[in-house]
Amino acid sequence: MKISVILPVYNAAKYVVFAVESALQCKEVCEVLLIEDHSPDNALEVCGQLAKRYDKVRLLQHPDKENHGAGMSRNLGIENATGDFLAFLDADDFYLPNRFEAEKELFQNPAVDGVYGALGVHYYSKEAKEHYYKVFGERLTTVYQRHSPESVFPGQLGMKGSFGLFSIDTLTLRKEALLNKMDIFFKDLRIHEDSEFFFRLSFYLNLYPGILDSPIAMRGVHEHNRITEIETKKIKPCTTKILLWKEIRDWAEQEAQVSEDIKLHIRRMHQSFEIANAPLLKKARLIIKYLICDYPLIRNGLYNINFRKLSTQIFC
CATH class of the missing domain: 3.90.550.10 (Spore Coat Polysaccharide Biosynthesis Protein SpsA; Chain A)
Incomplete structure (x- = not known):
C-alpha cells in the first residue's frame, strides 16, 4: 500500500x-x-x-x-x-x-x-x-x-x-x-x-x-x-446543524439516485433542527408551514411527524 x-x-x-x-x-x-x-x-x-x-x-x-x-x-x-x-x-x-x-x-x-x-x-x-x-x-x-x-x-x-x-x-x-x-x-x-x-x-x-x-x-x-x-456550545450547535442538513437536503434533491423516502427523511431532519432552534412564535409558524406544505404526504401516511415533539425537544 x-x-x-x-x-x-x-x-x-x-x-x-x-x-x-x-x-x-x-x-x-x-x-x-x-x-x-x-x-x-x-x-x-x-x-x-x-x-x-x-x-x-x-x-x-x-x-x-x-x-x-x-x-x-x-x-x-x-x-x-x-x-x-x-x-x-x-x-x-x-x-x-x-x-x-x-x-x-x-x-x-x-x-x-x-x-x-x-x-x-x-x-x-x-x-x-x-x-x-x-x-x-x-x-x-x-x-x-x-x-x-x-x-x-x-x-x-x-x-x-x-x-x-x-x-x-x-x-x-x-x-x-x-x-x-x-x-x-x-x-x-x-x-x-x-x-x-x-x-x-x-x-x-x-x-x-x-x-x-x-x-x-x-x-x-x-x-x-x-x-x-x-x-461546549461556544458555537451554537443547532445553528451549525441547520446549515449542515440544508446542504445535505439540497444535494439529495438534485441527486436522482436518492430514493424518495430518503429525501423525505433528510427534509424532516432539516425541518427538525429549524424548529428546535426557532423562538416560540417562529416554531408555531414553521410547524404550520410544514403541515401545509406536506399535508398530501401526511394524509397518505408517508410523512409521520410528531410536531409536538419537534416543537419542544432540543435535537442537538
Whole structure:
C-alpha cells in the first residue's frame, strides 16, 4: 500500500510535529502532505522545517497563500497526492501504530472503496481534561456495529437506529474510487465540512468497517480546537446543524439516485433542527408551514411527524 496522508495545518504549530511523526511511523505512508492554511502562528515555519527534515513530507499552500479552511485544504491535498490510497489527519490529532492494520487486509478486495475505524481521546493538558472531560470523557468515536456498505449512508442519516460516528482521522480511501465516483470532494464549509462529505461519500462509495472496538487514532483535545467550541456550545450547535442538513437536503434533491423516502427523511431532519432552534412564535409558524406544505404526504401516511415533539425537544 502507498498511502498519502493529507494534513491541513492552521494555528497548530504546537501539535503538528507530533501529528506528522505519528503518520511517518506507519510504513504504509508514502508521503505526508502539509497544507499550510495561512496560520496566524508560526506553523508555516514549523512545516517548512518538517519538509526539510523528512523526505516523505511535502509542504503546500493555496495559490493565493490565504486561508481557505480545512475542506478546501484537504481538496488541495487530494489533487496533489501521489499515493494509491488517501488518509486524513488533523494537525492536533495523531495516529496510533495500528492505524492501517485492518486496511492492509481489507483493501486487497477491489470492491472496498474505503475503510473507517475508531477514534480515541487524548488530553494535551490537565486544564484541557478538566474543561472538556464532560464532553468527551474516555469514549470512542466509533460505529457501534459492523454494517454492510449499503447500510452506512442510511445509518448516518439516522434511519438505522443508534449507528454511531466515524472520524476523518480514521478514514482511508482508495484514491481511484474517490476520483471516479465523486465530482465534488469537500465543500467550502467552515463547520461540519467533514460530516457533509461523509454523507455523500457513503452514498457513492463502498465503505467498510475496520477496527471499531479500539482506537486507531486519537483526537487531541486542547483549549483552542474547533470541535471543543462547538461541543461546549461556544458555537451554537443547532445553528451549525441547520446549515449542515440544508446542504445535505439540497444535494439529495438534485441527486436522482436518492430514493424518495430518503429525501423525505433528510427534509424532516432539516425541518427538525429549524424548529428546535426557532423562538416560540417562529416554531408555531414553521410547524404550520410544514403541515401545509406536506399535508398530501401526511394524509397518505408517508410523512409521520410528531410536531409536538419537534416543537419542544432540543435535537442537538
